Amino acid sequence: MAGFAAIFFFAITGLTLNHADVFESAGAAAERAGTLPDSLNYKTGVIDKFALVEWLRAHERLRGAVATFDVEPDELFIIMKGPAYAADLHIRRDSGNYTINEERHGSMAWLDDLHKGRDSGAAWSWIIDISAIVMACASLTGLWLLFFVRSRRNPGLVVTLLGLIILIAVAWLAVP
Numbered sequence: 520m521a522g523f524a525a526i527f528f529f530a531i532t533g534l535t536l537n538h539a540d541v542f543e544s545a546g547a548a549a550e551r552a553g554t555l556p557d558s559l560n561y562k563t564g565v566i567d568k569f570a571l572v573e574w575l576r577a578h579e580r581l582r583g584a585v586a587t588f589d590v591e592p593d594e595l596f597i598i599m600k601g602p603a604y605a606a607d608l609h610i611r612r613d614s615g616n617y618t619i620n621e622e623r624h625g626s627m628a629w630l631d632d633l634h635k636g637r638d639s640g641a642a643w644s645w646i647i648d649i650s651a652i653v654m655a656c657a658s659l660t661g662l663w664l665l666f667f668v669r670s671r672r673n674p675g676l677v678v679t680l681l682g683l684i685i686l687i688a689v690a691w692l693a694v695p
Contacts, residue, residue: 522653529650532634535627543631546603546624553579555615562612566590572597579619581606584640602632602639 535542555561559571568588575581575597583601595610603624610617633639636647665675 522650522657525646525650526654526657529634529654532630536631536634539628539631543627544625546622546628548620548622550618550620551579552616552618555610555617557615559615561595561610561615566595571595572599575608575617581619581621583638586638600638602637603629604638 555571555574559574560567561571568585572585572588581599583599583604583606585597586600587596587598589596591612593612595608595612597606597608597610599606599608603626604622606619606621608617608619633643636644662679665672665679668675
């Protein structure tokens with residue numbers, strides 16, 4: 520029962536992920552521009568990446584983790600990603616002018632990205648790993664208990680073997 524919530528979550532999001540065209544709505548894309556304050560020291564020298572990103576988060580309501588922060592002589596390129604979210608930033612170093620291309624998706628896309636572990640961080644990666652271990656233990660416990668119920672043992676093992684054969688056959692024959 521410890522893993523019930525995880526099993527339920529991954530079962531439901533497995534369905535919504537497999538039928539994303541039905542459950543997910545189209546994302547919203549936005550492009551906007553602005554100018555950085557000179558106090559962020561983006562023109563020359565060592566750039567305080569943390570201060571720059573936090574200023575952008577506060578003033579442009581950006582979210583997600585920084586996936587890329589490239590420093591070029593003339594421009595800075597920042598990519599921020601999170602579940603159901605992406606933002607690309609281009610900053611001109613001479614003027615501080617920046618453009619943001621931001622894409623946000625709905626709550627179902629957010630849940631589906633959590634299911635896949637896409638751009639969801641280390642803590643969520645641990646949740647996925649722990650959930651997988653709990654589900655594997657629950658499956659093995661059920662199989663183990665089958666050996667102690669004599670009247671169900673042989674039919675249960677036959678059904679288990681058939682299920683395994685069907686999974687392998689479909690994967691081998693029907694998956695492009």
